[in-house]
Amino acid sequence: ERNYKVTLLPGDGIGPEIMDVAVNVMRAVGAREGIKFEFTEKLLGGAALDATGVPLPDDTLAACRASHAVFLAAIGGYKWDSNPPHLKPETGILGLRAGLGVFANLRPAVVLPQLADASTLKREIAEGVDIMIIRELTGGIYFGKPRGFGVNESGHRCAYNNMVYSTPEIDRIARVGFETARKRQGPLCSVDKANILEVSQLWRERVTAIGKEEYPDVQLSHMYVDNAAMQLVRNPKQFDTIVTGNLFGDILSDISAQLTGSIGMLPSSSISESGPGLFEPVHGSAPDIAGKDKANPLAQVLSAAFLLKYGLGETKAADLIEAAVSTALDKGYRTGDLMSSGKTLVGCKKMGEILLESLETTSPVT
Ligand code: IPM
Ligand code: MN
Numbered sequence: 001e002r003n004y005k006v007t008l009l010p011g012d013g014i015g016p017e018i019m020d021v022a023v024n025v026m027r028a029v030g031a032r033e034g035i036k037f038e039f040t041e042k043l044l045g046g047a048a049l050d051a052t053g054v055p056l057p058d059d060t061l062a063a064c065r066a067s068h069a070v071f072l073a074a075i076g077g078y079k080w081d082s083n084p085p086h087l088k089p090e091t092g093i094l095g096l097r098a099g100l101g102v103f104a105n106l107r108p109a110v111v112l113p114q115l116a117d118a119s120t121l122k123r124e125i126a127e128g129v130d131i132m133i134i135r136e137l138t139g140g141i142y143f144g145k146p147r148g149f150g151v152n153e154s155g156h157r158c159a160y161n162n163m164v165y166s167t168p169e170i171d172r173i174a175r176v177g178f179e180t181a182r183k184r185q186g187p188l189c190s191v192d193k194a195n196i197l198e199v200s201q202l203w204r205e206r207v208t209a210i211g212k213e214e215y216p217d218v219q220l221s222h223m224y225v226d227n228a229a230m231q232l233v234r235n236p237k238q239f240d241t242i243v244t245g246n247l248f249g250d251i252l253s254d255i256s257a258q259l260t261g262s263i264g265m266l267p268s269s270s271i272s273e274s275g276p277g278l279f280e281p282v283h284g285s286a287p288d289i290a291g292k293d294k295a296n297p298l299a300q301v302l303s304a305a306f307l308l309k310y311g312l313g314e315t316k317a318a319d320l321i322e323a324a325v326s327t328a329l330d331k332g333y334r335t336g337d338l339m340s341s342g343k344t345l346v347g348c349k350k351m352g353e354i355l356l357e358s359l360e361t362t363s364p365v366t
Contacts, residue, residue: 011045
């Protein structure tokens with residue numbers, strides 16, 4: 001029997017509600033596939049701030065490091081928005097990413113056939129979109145030093161951040177990009193701002209070199225980030241795999257999430273060189289609907305599938321979860337964010353029950 005330690009970080013807002021649904025789904029699929037999970041719940045973000053005074057307690061990071069995979073819901077809320085930087089829930093996430101060394105963040109944007117009308121783009125533009133954005137997650141301007149507030153030569157208050165990438169950092173994320181594109185049998189587009197930034201010139205040079213030396217079979221192109229943002233809404237189907245730095249990836253992944261019309265559907269996985277991966281939905285903690293049983297748990301559930309697939313190598317269990325989500329959508333069940341005429345409106349809990357039923361009736365993909 002396979003036995004996995006999974007650290008749960010429900011976090012803030014809708015986090016605990018959607019985590020509940022996803023964990024029940026994992027237990028059910030585990031029982032069916034002979035997989036045992038040892039779940040340990042820990043504090044992160046606002047919940048941790050309230051209980052311990054810091055957004056990432058030491059024992060949370062220690063538990064995460066000692067597990068096979070880390071399963072995060074969402075963090076943040078109005079309550080902590082005006083805290084100083086070191087006491088913001090978001091700082092807890094950055095510390096967790098750095099502490100786990102999860103340098104590669106995979107964010108898919110897939111327009112499911114059942115949901116093509118949820119996109120704000122015309123159906124013919126959105127239908128069939130299937131993009132994988134690979135965002136560098138532990139470097140760039142998010143972490144560059146020096147950073148801070150100061151006073152400039154004219155005596156004005158100023159603030160500064162520094163965008164830095166070293167060749168090993170670029171090389172390893174480039175390889176994840178090429179490997180992913182190769183598996184998907186599609187082209188790789190590297191996004192930068194090489195017309196302006198030295199850091200992007202080095203980025204482009206290294207990505208080109210890695211491509212030539214190690215992945216001559218993968219078609220590589222380069223695009224400036226401003227153009228990439230425009231192309232993503234003009235003609236998203238030109239993209240297959242995108243690899244880019246931390247800040248550009250943050251922005252482009254929100255754009256591509258909106259292409260699907262349903263950020264509540266998108267999972268993500270963040271992987272390190274050897275330790276446990278971090279799995280979480282792309283969306284945030286939605287404090288406005290927290291505790292109202294209105295949240296869409298599907299991104300969290302699909303993140304559980306990513307955890308199984310990319311974190312534990314349990315592909316069959318992951319496929320079962322994805323099939324159950326598909327079945328629930330086929331049957332017309334929708335949470336409020338995806339509701340349209342002719343569909344059945346359900347809450348978060350109810351969607352969870354429907355998934356458990358679907359799991360029972362879905363035959364395993366063999
Ligand atoms: C994301 C979020 C985070 C980021 C915040 C919450 C730190 O926007 O995961 O995309 O900017 O990376
Ligand atoms: Mn973001």
